[in-house]
Amino acid sequence: MTKTNRFLKFTIGKDDKKKIRKFLVQHKFSSSQLHNLKNKGGLIFVNHKQRHFDYAMKTGDQMLVVLNTEEPSDLIAPMKGAIDVIFEDEYLLVVNKPPGIASLPAKARDGKTMANLVKNYLLEHNENSSIHLVTRLDRNTSGLMVFAKTSYAHSLLDQILHTEDxxxxxxxxxxxxxxxxxxxxxxxxxxxxxxxxxxxxxxxxxxxxxxxxxxxxxxxxxxxxxxxxxxxxxxxxxxxxxxxxxxxxxxxxxxxxxxxxxxxxxxxxxRLNIVHPVTKELLNLEAPLPPDxxxxxxxxxxxxxx
Incomplete structure (x- = not known):
């Protein structure tokens, strides 16, 4: 099976909402993500049994959320090319962008952008290749750029983007x-x-x-x-x-x-200092000064x- 689904694991705490829907909202799922989870092939298991949104959980329950498969957009074509990966896990991909390449395709320009290169990289690694650009850089600015691997990770990062996290x-x-x-x-x-x-x-x-x-x-x-x-x-x-x-x-x-x-x-x-939105680990990421x-x-x- 290709790694298109993402798994999220939770242990239900005493202060957590107990109804599954309310718990997911509490943990920053957006309404569109809830819709996709329910209607586009997502699954929810509590203590290894499949459950629906209205199920009432108890403190200590183990919850597994299987995110729905995302359909990549055709607007960004995969293009081969080297990318400098600084950090990667199942939620994030952080790359070091060289100068002279745009972050995303613009209508007026054809040619390679970081989004095209990252899409190809994800496809080659059997990953969900939907592009979720969290931070962009001007064409002639170099350095660290963050991509999320799922819409859920993207929304979590968006919520902390302009904070100390x-x-x-x-x-x-x-x-x-x-x-x-x-x-x-x-x-x-x-x-x-x-x-x-x-x-x-x-x-x-x-x-x-x-x-x-x-x-x-x-x-x-x-x-x-x-x-x-x-x-x-x-x-x-x-x-x-x-x-x-x-x-x-x-x-x-x-x-x-x-x-x-x-x-x-x-x-x-x-440099990026990011509190990982899922693992809560502090990521201290750096990209060296480019040759020019x-x-x-x-x-x-x-x-x-x-």
């Missing part, structure tokens, strides 16, 4: 030396009225956006920053750093200049020493 850290190399050396950028971000694909600071219509930054190293005319996202707006780090006068090196869209030292924005998602940013750092150090 799901912390996202980036490294960026920016123009100039940032003062103060650490702080909070709290500026609302909206769609740029001059270009729909860009974002800007918009105090009238923008959405609240917060980024914590800390200077890791200073160079003659540049800084290496560590950033923590508290919200998840499109282009958030790029717009915030531009707004405080320190755009990212290589980010010609927002810095308005081509930099021969860097062919893309020097931005990398290097390592090279840029040595160039900046050389300029400082020169």
């Amino acid at each position: 799901f912390q996202k850290f980036y490294l960026a190399m920016v123009y100039g030396q940032v003062e103060p050396k650490s702080g909070l950028i709290d500026l609302p971000i909206g769609i740029d009225p001059m270009a729909f694909y860009m974002r800007n600071i918009d105090h009238q219509k923008g959405k609240p956006s917060r980024t914590i930054y800390e200077t890791i190293e200073t160079f003659k005319n540049a800084s290496l920053l560590k950033l923590k996202l508290l919200t998840g707006r499109t282009h958030q780090i790029r717009v915030h750093l531009t707004a405080i006068g320190h755009p990212i090196i290589g980010d010609d869209m927002y810095s308005k200049k081509i930099d021969p030292r860097m062919k893309r924005q020097a931005l990398h998602c290097f 940013m390592v090279l840029l750092k040595s160039v900046l150090r050389g300029e400082s020493n020169g």
Whole structure:
């Protein structure tokens, strides 16, 4: 049998709801997941006997939920290609995305994206190949991306995405030396009225956006920053750093200049600290600085020493 079904095991505690339906709602099953569980081939066993939603359980009962098989969408075609897997279990897949590849297919573009590569990887490993993208990165940003393997795991991750249980850290190399050396950028971000694909600071219509930054190293005319996202707006780090006068090196869209030292924005998602939504284990995941940013750092150090 292919590994398309997912199994969830629970021991019923004294504070848990005892009716199966209420228990599942308590454990963050959405109404659509309950519908799929009931009508699309999911199964529920209590103490090895199959039960329905209205069954009343007792403290100490053992419950096994067999999630329904998901039908993958045809919109994302599997495409062969190497992916750098940082972490994987039956619920999550975390990959290190190289620069120059989009997260998801866009109507205007054909070609490989991380979603296409991950779908092929899941198929090759006889996994459910429905794509559940939890975090995305801009085409020219590198680093850690999270995929969920089921809609249930996806919804659990969505619920913690912008909390302390799901912390996202980036490294960026920016123009100039940032003062103060650490702080909070709290500026609302909206769609740029001059270009729909860009974002800007918009105090009238923008959405609240917060980024914590800390200077890791200073160079003659540049800084290496560590950033923590508290919200998840499109282009958030790029717009915030531009707004405080320190755009990212290589980010010609927002810095308005081509930099021969860097062919893309020097931005990398290097660490994720995630409380696993099912096992509750703390995952401390890291992706090393990619070669082009390592090279840029040595160039900046050389300029400082020169």
